[in-house]
Each structure stands twice: as C-alpha cells, then as structure tokens.
Amino acid sequence: MILSVVVISYNTKELTKQTLQSIFDKKIYNYTYEVIVVDNASTDGSIEMLKKEFPQVKLILSDKNLGFSKGNNLAIKQSQGQYILLLNSDTVIIDDCLEKSIRYMEKHKSVGALGCKVLLSNGELDHACKRGFPTPEASLYYMLKMDKLFPESTKFGQYTLNYLSQDEINEVDSVTGAFMMVRREAFDQVGLLDEDFFMYGEDIDWCYRIKTAGWKIIYFPESKIIHYKGGSSKKKRWKVMYEFHRAMYLFYHKHYAKKYNFAITLAVYLGISIKLALSLIINVGRRRE
16 A cells, blocks of 8 residues: 545535545546545534445544544554555645655655645645744744745744745645645654644644654645635634644643743743734624624
C-alpha cells in the first residue's frame, strides 16, 4: 500500500462527498491507495451517504465528536500506506495533486512531511499552507501585522513566511493539516497526533516534532487543492474560538515554556487571554448587528 488518505467527517455531508469525489473521480492511479473516513457522530446524513455512495471507503464510526487529533489517530492506527495523508473534508483535490506529491517524496527521502498549495474558494492562498513556528518573537510581529507592513522582511515574516514565493518549492517549518502527507518512517519516529489538541494546533505540533526528529518539511506548490474553509467549525463559533486560543497555549506550554524566562512566558499567556477576550467581544458585537 503506497498511500493512506485519512478524512475526518463531522456534519459536512455535501463537502465530504465533494472531497471524496475529487479522489475517486480519477479512476486510474499509478499506485495502490486506501481512503479511511472517520465520522465524528454526524447527524446530517453523512453516515448514510458514505455507506451508500462510497462503499470502497473504510468507514470508522465514533459515537461522539472526538475532534481532529483523536479522529485522525483512529484512522492512522489502521492505515497501511507508506505515506499518510491528512485531508480535510472541506477540500477538493486538483488534477494530479496526489501523484505529484508522492513522486516528490519518492525522490527526496529526507522529506518527512509535505504540504501542497492550498487555495481558498476565492482563489487566494490559504497562508496556513506554509508557516514558520510561532515563537514569541514571530507571534509578536504577526499580531502587530509587521509582516503585512514589510512583506519582504525575513525578520517580520517569521510566522507567515510572506517573503517566500507561493509558487516555489521551499523548506518550511509547518504545513496545514488540511493537506499534510507524512512519510511512514517519520511517523514511526514521532508517533501519533497529540490528542491534547482538539481542532487546532495539532498540525503545527506534528510538524515541530517531525522537524525536531531531523526530517524536512516541504511546501510543494506544484500540487494544489481548494479549501472551502471552516466546513464544520462554522456551526460552533464559541467552541472554535476557545479551541483556537487554547491551542496557542498548549503549543507554547509544550515546546517553548522551558526555553524562555518567566516574564516572556507570562506576557505570552496574557497576550493569548486578551486576544481570546477581544475575539469573544467582537463576535458578540457582530451577532447583535
């Protein structure tokens, strides 16, 4: 088995159908593959649709919403491919995306994880597809929007990597879990996704561990997908905001807290708390409009 495609489904019936069709509509691949779908207790008819229209899929049913990490881990434990692809249920594979990605990793044995060019539905780049690690310095410049004021600056663009062309292959720190192809040997070395992360941060945490283990993380724009962002997360804004900011705390606490002094750590935690509070206030204001 060359490739294991892992998709998490949660009340995204039509989007999940679209994602799977983009895989299966191409009838002939030059490699063996499997598609594993984990359904996180959908109530919108997703399970019935999957059973009826995609019987070739290996379907794992959960009786509750396990989140992204736990859901993916269920599938990864059963996967057999030399490469494991995390693929969001709100994406569409474009052309020969999978073949190109596999060919690149076959030729470059030092690559532990690869991400493609991710386009939003409006045609713009989803900047999460190529990122630096969110160190305190990088995060500060990002929050102050210094990367937008000085888009060519390597210093101010440490997190967004704006200075890197979106059309050129580059080694980066992190790619997005919407499309992340991981080499089996790298996975065997670093293990499963960290289940402390519910729906954000697990991808950058996995990349951090893979890179720390000595593997390269590659942004590969010759492969492309469309990401209809936020398919299942739009339904629970409060939960989404909380988990987004909790992921910031978890990542910093896990990888950076021991590397920085107390003052910097306190400033980071306060910054995350203030950012969460402001996000909640802004969201309340929008709901009242």
